[in-house]
Amino acid sequence: xxxxxxxxxxxxxxxxxxxxxxxxxxxxxxxxxxxxxxxxxxxxxxxxxxxxxxxxxxxxxxxxxxxxxxxxxxxxxxxxxxxxxxxxxxxxxxxxxxxxxxxxxxxxxxxxxxxxxxxxxxxxxxxxxxxxxxxxxxxxxxxxxxxxxxxxx
Amino acid sequence: xxxxxxxxxxxxxxxxxxxxxxxxxxxxxxxxxxxxxxxxxxxxxxxxxxxxxxxxxxxxxxxxxxxxxxxxxxxxxxxxxxxxxxxxxxxxxxxxxxxxxxxxxxxxxxxxxxxxxxxxxxxxxxxxxxxxxxxxxxxxxxxxxxxxxxxxx
DNA sequence: GCAATTTAGTTGACACGGAAACCATAATAC
DNA sequence: GTATTATGGTTTCCGTGTCAACTAAATTGC
Numbered sequence: 001x002x003x004x005x006x007x008x009x010x011x012x013x014x015x016x017x018x019x020x021x022x023x024x025x026x027x028x029x030x031x032x033x034x035x036x037x038x039x040x041x042x043x044x045x046x047x048x049x050x051x052x053x054x055x056x057x058x059x060x061x062x063x064x065x066x067x068x069x070x071x072x073x074x075x076x077x078x079x080x081x082x083x084x085x086x087x088x089x090x091x092x093x094x095x096x097x098x099x100x101x102x103x104x105x106x107x108x109x110x111x112x113x114x115x116x117x118x119x120x121x122x123x124x125x126x127x128x129x130x131x132x133x134x135x136x137x138x139x140x141x142x143x144x145x146x147x148x149x150x151x152x153x
Numbered sequence: 154x155x156x157x158x159x160x161x162x163x164x165x166x167x168x169x170x171x172x173x174x175x176x177x178x179x180x181x182x183x184x185x186x187x188x189x190x191x192x193x194x195x196x197x198x199x200x201x202x203x204x205x206x207x208x209x210x211x212x213x214x215x216x217x218x219x220x221x222x223x224x225x226x227x228x229x230x231x232x233x234x235x236x237x238x239x240x241x242x243x244x245x246x247x248x249x250x251x252x253x254x255x256x257x258x259x260x261x262x263x264x265x266x267x268x269x270x271x272x273x274x275x276x277x278x279x280x281x282x283x284x285x286x287x288x289x290x291x292x293x294x295x296x297x298x299x300x301x302x303x304x305x306x
Numbered sequence: 307g308c309a310a311t312t313t314a315g316t317t318g319a320c321a322c323g324g325a326a327a328c329c330a331t332a333a334t335a336c
Numbered sequence: 337g338t339a340t341t342a343t344g345g346t347t348t349c350c351g352t353g354t355c356a357a358c359t360a361a362a363t364t365g366c
Contacts, residue, residue: 006280007268011174013287015189018171020294021164035322036168054344066323068345090331090344115160121293126286127159133279133286134166140274141173176324188352207314219353221316243314243361 014137028110032103033077037062039107041070045080045094046104052091079103167290181263185256186230190215191223192260195232198247199257205244232256 025036034042044056053071057064071094074080079100085091096104122130178189187195197209206224210217224247227233232253238244249257275283 006284007265007272010284010287011178011264011268013284013291014167014170015174015178017167017287017291017294018174021168021171024294025164025168037323052344057344063324064345065325065347068347069323072346085344088332088344092345112160115164118293119160121296122289126289129282130286130290131159131163131166133283134163134170134290136275136279137283137287138166138170140271141170141177143274179324190353205314210314216354217315218317218355221314222353225316238314241314241362245315 010137024114025111028114029107032107034103034107037066038070038073039104041067042074042079042096042100043104043107046096046101050093050095052085052093054091056094074100163290177267178264181267182260184263185260187256187260190219191227192257194220194223195227195249195253196257196260198233199249199254203246203248205238205246207244209247227253 022036025039029035029039032039040060041056041062044060045051048055048059051059053064053067056062057067060067071080071082071092075082078097080094080096083093083095085093119127175189178192182188182192185192193213194209194215197213198204201208201212204212206217206220209215210220213220224233224235224245228235231250233247233249236246236248238246272280
């Protein structure tokens with residue numbers, strides 16, 4: 001493989017993997033009425049305990065409009081609750097309900113079952129190297145995309 | 154990092170990378186009025202010379218409905234031409250126009266310029282290992298997702 | 307030959323996610 | 337104080353991608 005092929009080939013593989021993972025995750029979460037992004041938001045809220053939307057936006061690097069809609073959906077599903085912040089009446093504090101907490105746990109169970117399945121196919125010796133390499137890529141891309149991280153508009 | 158974290162963390166990173174790449178590619182292709190998927194379809198048609206839609210569907214593992222709409226768009230943009238197959242009057246043969254060919258070339262130029270930018274940040278010594286690892290992941294996932302490859306419905 | 311099935315592609319409905327305009331509140335300038 | 341600007345969220349518009357239903361042509365069974 002020539003050097004100039006490295007970039008395109010790697011990108012191709014990564015896009016392919018990303019697509020497969022997205023589809024698979026969505027499929028796994030389908031029974032819960034969630035998709036990958038929605039779950040990640042729900043998960044993040046539970047982890048944080050109580051956050052406002054803008055914090056979520058910064059933490060997950062998503063569009064605030066998008067987060068707003070997901071919040072609306074999660075609330076309609078009674079997985080989270082919202083409250084106006086006492087400090088700033090514009091700000092909406094998010095927290096998961098008991099039901100939401102249960103759903104997160106169930107989703108995690110499904111996901112770890114699936115993880116177990118494919119992780120076993122990877123030689124334990126290679127795992128650290130894999131994480132390392134993927135982490136490197138993540139860093140490289142993150143730094144290559146000024147528009148990816150901050151919205152400098 | 155504990156062993157049970159390996160799966161979720163790796164998935165998280167890969168999803169993140171996939172998202173970034175998608176957004177970046179879409180942004181790069183925006184001036185051409187295309188997105189990443191549409192370009193990949195156009196590119197694939199050019200590579201193939203003349204194909205029908207179902208072949209494209211199988212080759213790129215996309216929804217036929219989706220491909221149908223992209224074809225419609227590419228045709229409206231005069232980047233490709235369609236013709237009824239002489240062998241099978243249901244089948245539509247696809248081929249790129251001169252304009253389409255030029256657009257592909259321009260897109261490729263833009264993409265390789267971007268590639269050069271980030272590839273340079275990766276130690277040449279590591280490149281082979283990276284490709285190798287990412288390839289391994291691709292294989293693992295591809296084999297883990299019976300639904301990913303064939304639509305067994 | 308003709309009904310039944312399969313295959314190629316299209317269409318319509320719908321959820322999703324991005325971009326921009328917008329509203330309300332808070333912070334700053336003066 | 338009031339005008340201006342910044343910030344937290346929402347709404348709206350629109351292209352995208354998926355699913356299911358559909359049309360038309362080809363194949364198979366008989």
